[in-house]
Amino acid sequence: MTDPAGRARQALGEQLREIRKDAGLTARALAELHGWPRSKMSKIELGQQSPTEDDIRAWCRSCGAENQAPDLIASLRNVQAAYLEMKRMRLPVRQRQSINWEADTRLMRWYEPWVVPGLLQTPDYAEALLTKVLEFYHESTDDLEAMLAARLERQHVLYRGNHRFHFLIAEQVLHSTVGDNGTMIGQLDRLLVAMSLPRVVLGVIPAHTEYVVPQSNFCMFDRRRVLVETITAELTIAQPREIALYEKTFAVLAEQAIYGAAARSIIAAALDSRHNDTDTSGSDGTP
Structure with missing residues (x-):
């Protein structure tokens, strides 16, 4: 089997x-x-x-x-x-399923070690990311526009209803280039703006942080379900004892993260580095 x-x-x-x-x-x-x-x-x-x-x-x-x-x-x-195939997970219908789940969630907790969480992505960043994913799986980009529209529609939940969001990102997220330097400048600026939203908490886990807990990307919808993306499938976890382990993991990572002025400083430093790279290269990103 x-x-x-x-x-x-x-x-x-x-x-x-x-x-x-x-x-x-x-x-x-x-x-x-x-x-x-x-x-x-x-x-x-x-x-x-x-x-x-x-x-x-x-x-x-x-x-x-x-x-x-x-x-x-x-x-x-x-x-x-x-257990759902990754192809199905990327379809607009899957994005709309996320809209329903997010609308019913009071507290969303989301950890990402490599890329910006979907709810905080700029259009350019989301398009570049989805394009790379489709290329990797040798799939057509015919649905890209619909996929992108559905992903961006999900972001409305940040401004509507009585929801709270706690995002954790590894510092590596700030330095992993999705798209090009211009894309990353817009995305890092977006993170700084997101930090000012009243129901959003954004923490950054510094690169030198000690490894103390098993990690993978995951998103928690209250205490009802956890989504984990793997290379071949997206796993929906609903078993209470497993959810408790993810909750424990998130709590440990949250303790390791920096917030407020310290988080702004580390994001701003990454943004300044991107601006410097743009100033010392041509408009096409070449020296």
């Missing part, structure tokens, strides 16, 4: 099998309790078939493990919807 959804379904089946065994029940006995075919039990435990949420509740109730049902149901939802 090589696909992520299949592996997740298999892991869920193994958890359910262990719960049954811990309760001292055979597969036949549990099946008879609920009038399930024996084949259904086998397929669920081997990861060949997904249970329903009601199946999980009944399973846990019969095994005296009702307290495990919420995590298992969250795992089931991951199996059903969490």
